[in-house]
Amino acid sequence: MTKIVVVxxxxxxxxxxxxxxxxxxxxARVVNIVDDSLLADVRAAGRLTPEVSRRLYAYMSSAQDMGADIILNACSSVGEATDVLRGxxxxxxxxxxxxxxxxxxxxGARIGVVATVSTTLEPTVRLIRRKAAEEGREVDVTECIAQGAFDALLAGDAARHDDIVTRAIIELAGHVDVIVLAxxxxxxxxxxxxxxxxxxxxxxxxxxxxxRRALTGAA
Incomplete structure (x- = not known):
């Protein structure tokens, strides 16, 4: 059975x-590793830190020891650490x-990115620009923080989170060609x-x- 570990x-x-x-x-068998201190520490520092990267390495090393066929990093805020950990x-x-x-x-060339925290928005924007450059495309990225939405979600008020984010998406839709939810x-x-x-x-x-594609290619 295919084993997938999600961090x-x-x-x-x-x-x-x-x-x-x-x-x-x-x-597939899916195993979840959850550490909510990772995002909390990134938000507190305002950036990805070496300490968070080392903890992420420890979890992915454990996933490897568990016999994972593939690892999925579930968080954009720590995505840039993954680029290093792949080596x-x-x-x-x-x-x-x-x-x-x-x-x-x-x-489309006009891309809107909506996030609820800046530590997710910024690496997502960098990733989009890098992927566009790899394809030889020029893009104009509009950044949007749905202020207050993440705090509402942490407080258990999903309805308020959803309302704030939905309004941000609708407003942005008139100014871009595509919207990315970060x-x-x-x-x-x-x-x-x-x-x-x-x-x-x-x-x-x-x-x-x-x-799924990565596993098929590795088969």
Whole structure:
């Protein structure tokens, strides 16, 4: 049985990815490692720190020792650490937002990125620009922080979080060609957005699809 280890920096990413694995890879065994201090420490520092990167390495090293066939990093805020860890961990590592970033510039040159924390927004924007450059595309990225949404989610007020983020998405839609949702936890809003003039990309579905493709390629 295929074993996939997912490293989370908080509990809110567990369920959305669990749903996608059940739909796309129902026969796989998925093991979740959750440490909510990782994101808390990144937010407190305002950036990815060496200490967080070392803890992330420890979790991914443990995943390798567990016999994982592949590791999924579920958090964009620590995604840039994964770029380094790919050279240190033998087990293949997929970033949940990488496929989404690759798709964004193919849909338009004006890309809007919505996040609820700056520590996720900034690495997501850098990833999109890097992926666009790899394809020889020029993009204009509009950044949007849905102020107050993340604190509402941490406080257990999902309805307020959803309202703040939804309003941010709708307002941004009139100014860009495509919108990227920078956090896994925002993906559940997409079905309720209704008809918008631009596509809205989220990472759980494409991230799990990337895991499936990586495993197929490694077979």
């Amino acid at each position: 989370h920096t908080g509990p809110v990413t567990v369920e959305p990815l669990k749903v996608q694995f059940a739909e796309q890879m129902p026969d 240190l961990i033998r087990t293949p590592i997929v970033k949940v937002d990488e496929a989404m970033a690759e798709a964004a510039s193919a849909l 956090q896994v936890s925002m993906a559940r809003l997409v079905p309720a957005l209704g008809s918008l003039p631009v596509p809205v990309l989220s990472s759980p579905q494409s991230g799990v699809a990337a895991v």
